[in-house]
Amino acid sequence: MATVLFVDDDKEVLLINEKFFTSEGYKVVTCSNSRECISVVNKTKPDCIVLDVMMPGLDGYTLCREIRKASNTPIIFLTGKTSEDDKIEGLVTGADDYMIKPYSLKELKARIDVIIRRVSMMQKEKNTTGQLIFGNFVIDKLAHKALFKGEDLGLTNREFDVLVYMAERPGKDVTFEELGMALFGYYDDADRRSVMVNVSRLRKKLEIDFETENLIETVWSKGYKFTGK
Secondary structure (H helix, E strand, O other): OOEEEEEOOOHHHHHHHHHHHHHOOOEEEEEOOHHHHHHHHHHHOOOEEEEEOOOOOOOHHHHHHHHHOOOOOOEEEEEOOOOHHHHHHHHHOOOOEEEEOOOOHHHHHHHHHHHHHHHHHHHHHHOOOOEEEEOOEEEEOOOOEEEEOOEEOOOOHHHHHHHHHHHOOOOOEEEHHHHHHHHHOOOOHHHHHHHHHHHHHHHHHOOOOOOOOOOEEEEOOOEEEEOOO
16 A cells, blocks of 8 residues: 655645545555655655645645655655646656646545655566666666765656667657656656756756767757666
């Protein structure tokens, strides 16, 4: 049984989510105080965190950064903020997905299912695969780390997923749609921006050396290509 933690200062929203997801077979944990959230995460070890953005005390973005210091648990933001910049900020802070309020409980469930399934598949892969090595650049799938000359680049979950997907297909064009499907389990034109933001963030972390800075090439109007050999 998967455990989902809902964090929201609106207790009525928490009650609605708890009732629906419990009926769908999840173990549900709720938290209405953002400052208590870290201890709840450490205690309950959820499979996914659904996090409201606009909360008193620590807002969702700040709380996400704090969670990311200690946990790679997938995070989905729920927010009434609708601008593209708000969505990008959510992804930059380390969230795995972003939904606008009001939202469909069925769609939220689908997105949670996709994320939990993806993480489960990654865990299985870790047990059967080792490292992808490109000179001094090493992708350690077991440790979930990317290293250059032994130094951890500190990638987020999304950045690591993007890197592994492309690195496993060196020299091949990877389209925006392929990356979107791999990351989110679905794709429409509006998701291109999210894909581009994640790739851009990854590229910045690869700019540490000439050996890594050009590992990802842009394929004009189509997507990207991993050039490592």
